[in-house]
Amino acid sequence: MVxxxxxxxxxxxxxxxxVKAGLPYAPIDIAYPADRVADILxxxxxxxxxxxxxxxxxxxxxxxxxxxxxxxxxxARMASETVSEDSWVSGDDVFYLLFTSGSTxxxxxxxxxxRCVDAFMDYFGKxxxxxxxxxxxxxxxxxxxxxxxxxxxxxxxxxxxxxxxSECEQSMxxxxxxxxxxxxxxxxxTPSYIEMCLADPSFxxxxxxxxxxxxxxxxxxxxxxxxKLLDRFxxxxxxxxxxxxxxxxxxxxxxxxxxxxxxxxxxVGFLNPEVRAVIRDVETGDVLPSGxxxxxxxxxxxxxxxxxxxxxxxxxxxxxxxxxxxxxxxSYKTGDKGYLDEQGRLYCLGRLDFQVKLNGxxxxxxxxxxGLASLPSVKEAVVxxxxxxxxxxxxxAHVQLAxxxxxPSFKRGQxxxxxxxxxxxxxxxxxxxxxxxxxxxxxxxxxDRKALA
Amino acid sequence: MANGTVETRMLDLIEEVxxxxxxxxxxxxxxxxAGLLDSMAAIELLVGxxxxxxxxxxxxxxxxxxxxxxNKIIHQVEIRxxx
Numbered sequence: 001m002v003x004x005x006x007x008x009x010x011x012x013x014x015x016x017x018x019v020k021a022g023l024p025y026a027p028i029d030i031a032y033p034a035d036r037v038a039d040i041l042x043x044x045x046x047x048x049x050x051x052x053x054x055x056x057x058x059x060x061x062x063x064x065x066x067x068x069x070x071x072x073x074x075x076a077r078m079a080s081e082t083v084s085e086d087s088w089v090s091g092d093d094v095f096y097l098l099f100t101s102g103s104t105x106x107x108x109x110x111x112x113x114x115r116c117v118d119a120f121m122d123y124f125g126k127x128x129x130x131x132x133x134x135x136x137x138x139x140x141x142x143x144x145x146x147x148x149x150x151x152x153x154x155x156x157x158x159x160x161x162x163x164x165x166s167e168c169e170q171s172m173x174x175x176x177x178x179x180x181x182x183x184x185x186x187x188x189x190t191p192s193y194i195e196m197c198l199a200d201p202s203f204x205x206x207x208x209x210x211x212x213x214x215x216x217x218x219x220x221x222x223x224x225x226x227x228k229l230l231d232r233f234x235x236x237x238x239x240x241x242x243x244x245x246x247x248x249x250x251x252x253x254x255x256x257x258x259x260x261x262x263x264x265x266x267x268v269g270f271l272n273p274e275v276r277a278v279i280r281d282v283e284t285g286d287v288l289p290s291g292x293x294x295x296x297x298x299x300x301x302x303x304x305x306x307x308x309x310x311x312x313x314x315x316x317x318x319x320x321x322x323x324x325x326x327x328x329x330x331s332y333k334t335g336d337k338g339y340l341d342e343q344g345r346l347y348c349l350g351r352l353d354f355q356v357k358l359n360g361x362x363x364x365x366x367x368x369x370x371g372l373a374s375l376p377s378v379k380e381a382v383v384x385x386x387x388x389x390x391x392x393x394x395x396x397a398h399v400q401l402a403x404x405x406x407x408p409s410f411k412r413g414q415x416x417x418x419x420x421x422x423x424x425x426x427x428x429x430x431x432x433x434x435x436x437x438x439x440x441x442x443x444x445x446x447x448d449r450k451a452l453a
Numbered sequence: 454m455a456n457g458t459v460e461t462r463m464l465d466l467i468e469e470v471x472x473x474x475x476x477x478x479x480x481x482x483x484x485x486x487a488g489l490l491d492s493m494a495a496i497e498l499l500v501g502x503x504x505x506x507x508x509x510x511x512x513x514x515x516x517x518x519x520x521x522x523x524n525k526i527i528h529q530v531e532i533r534x535x536x
Contacts, residue, residue: 170492173513192493199496200512359493386472394472394494410475417488429488432472 002041002064003142005052006030007163010073011142012151014050015096017076019114022087023048024094026109027142034058035423039106040099043309089114097308098145100245101363101428103354105370109308110245117152119301120248123272124153127215127239127252128186134159135210136186137179139193145245146217146360149188159186176202185210190218190360195225204232217241217249218360220348220391223264226255242268242348245362246317246332247298250275251346265390267345268338275300277346278331279339288339295352296336299323303330356385356392361427368395371424375416377402380439382447383430397430398452400439408435459506459534463527466505470498480523495520508533 001018003025005011011027018025026044028037030053041047041063049064050073051057061067089095095114099107128136128150136150138161150161162182168174176197187194187208194216197203205211214229214236221240229238243249253259253269260266271277279294280287288294299321306314317333335355338348354365365383372381379402385392399416401408413433420429440448467476471489484490490498495517499510508530520526 171516172492173516176513196493196496196512199500201509202511202513359491388497393497396472410479414487431488431491431494 002026002028002044002047002049003052004028004030004037004049004057006141006166007138008052010052010070012155012161013077014052014073015142015151017073019089019095020083020087022089022093024089024097024111026097026099028099029141029143029425030055030058031141032058032143032425033422036107036425038063040109043106043109044097091115092305094305096148098143098245101355101367102313103364103366105367105374107367108310108313111305111308112248113305116248116302116304119272119274120148121152121156123274123302124149124249124252125157127213128153128157128159130157131185133183134185135162135183136160137182137184137188138163139187139189140218140360144218144361145243145248146188146190148248149215149217150186154186154188172196172200176200176207180207182208183210184208185212187211187214189216191216191221191225192219192359194229195222198225198228198232205234205236208233211236214238215241217243219357221255221266222390223260223266224389226260226266227257230255230257230260240266240268242346243298243302244332244334244336246304246334247275248302248304250277250298250300250302253345263347265347265349267341267347270343270345272300272302275302276329277338277340282337282352290340290342290344293337293339293349296334296338296346296348297331298334299329299331303332356395358385358392358395358427363395363428365395368397368424368428368430371420371428372397372399372416374423375419377406377412377416377419380447382439382449382452384449384453386432394432395428395430396432396434398434398436398439400436404437459531460527462505463502463530464523466501467498467523467526470494470501476523482523483521484523485517485521490521498526502530506530506534 001023003011003014006029015025037059046065049067051067051069092113094111095117096112097109099109102108136154136159138150140146168178238255239252240255241249241252250272251269253267276299278297281294306318319331320328321331322328335353336348337350337352340346356363368383369381372378378399380400382398384396386394386396417429440451442448468474503509520529
């Protein structure tokens with residue numbers, strides 16, 4: 001069942017209605033362009049769609065089995081029939097389906113089974129202790145796994161979720177006003193978002209007097225930001241966490257002054273006791289000892305089933321492994337570069353492929369390249385990421401136009417961006433477009449990406 | 454401080470943040486609409502203005518509409534440098 005909309009209580013109600021009825025749910029954000037929405041509906045295969053946006057569904061309704069709106073959800077809620085626990089999703093049943101950027105230009109749906117959600121809930125319960133009037137900042141759109149910290153571990157511990165209206169998100173002063181009135185006890189966001197807030201001197205303990213926990217996830221959390229946070233929020237516990245959508249967050253560490261002073265970059269943390277990180281040599285696949293850098297493999301209780309309807313993609317990165325004690329565990333090859341230290345803390349130092357994290361959003365550069373190449377005016381495109389202070393700041397598209405007679409210009413670039421917005425979400429649109437008459441090739445006849453950087 | 458100096462230094466700063474020299478010509482386009490500025494980059498610009506001119510513009514003190522073009526951004530800095 002697809003739930004279409006953006007940050008509303010009815011979306012959450014619909015998620016839980018789905019899983020109680022034994023159906024997995026897949027959230028789709030209204031910010032997605034029509035093509036992407038249609039692609040996801042096609043991949044799932046005529047799902048039931050609950051459309052909670054004020055705007056109509058951004059795709060042909062024939063791609064859905066049925067489209068239900070707000071009124072139908074409200075009416076169904078009034079009926080308040082209880083559903084027997086027997087029909088709830090459980091065990092290997094898929095609980096949710098999150099679509100993430102795919103390198104071939106099509107989003108891929110990560111299928112998270114119910115037992116993984118249980119394991120994640122148990123693990124992150126420690127960040128959401130029960131208490132009177134606990135309120136958590138559900139900042140990230142439901143389409144991203146970071147939003148699941150408080151949806152799964154928070155709601156189950158009786159937390160109230162606080163979100164910003166999208167109009168409010170556009171203005172920092174409106175956001176801060178809303179935050180000041182929020183009574184937040186727990187903050188969950190990407191490091192990018194909190195860094196943005198930190199640029200304002202009024203972002204401090206006076207603004208959020210009840211705040212006692214900050215949970216950050218989704219990308220690199222830089223020491224400078226950690227240090228500022230410790231200054232601005234004395235006594236507040238700050239946690240850095242890590243985990244791809246395919247396993248949910250699997251590590252955590254409390255970032256204290258001592259941690260900030262001792263390690264740069266910051267560790268992403270100690271592992272969930274139900275999950276193990278194995279570092280393998282990128283070339284040979286051999287398991288490496290602590291301190292040595294390799295590819296991060298994650299094994300254990302929260303490793304998902306794989307990609308919906310894509311056994312080819314699933315087999316490439318998921319496998320079953322037998323541990324020394326005879327136990328079989330599921331393993332996920334993350335594509336992240338990292339190492340474990342003597343204490344068992346994991347460090348992540350970028351990617352081994354063309355996936356980047358841009359302001360916390362996971363983007364496959366190939367996805368953007370395919371989007372560009374699908375435009376009639378573009379012959380070929382290479383997309384690179386630009387970095388600032390150890391973090392991706394934006395995307396740069398190198399484009400060869402289909403018609404060599406067309407004069408490249410700023411206007412032409414703007415037109416390409418406008419066309420690209422029809423096929424890709426806003427956060428994937430390159431900031432800069434550079435035109436080339438031709439691309440330099442490597443000895444293997446491929447476009448020389450290094451020459452463009 | 455001469456006006457020209459603020460303008461030149463601001464153009465350098467905006468070009469660096471937007472990663473496009475086109476901002477030198479297209480001074481009235483909406484940088485957000487053009488995809489040259491987003492909320493994250495806008496903050497980077499404010500931080501840059503503080504270190505370059507010692508002028509503090511808190512992100513909550515300006516709305517997007519007041520700083521969405523090159524000319525408007527320069528204006529916001531000029532009124533603070535002169536004031």
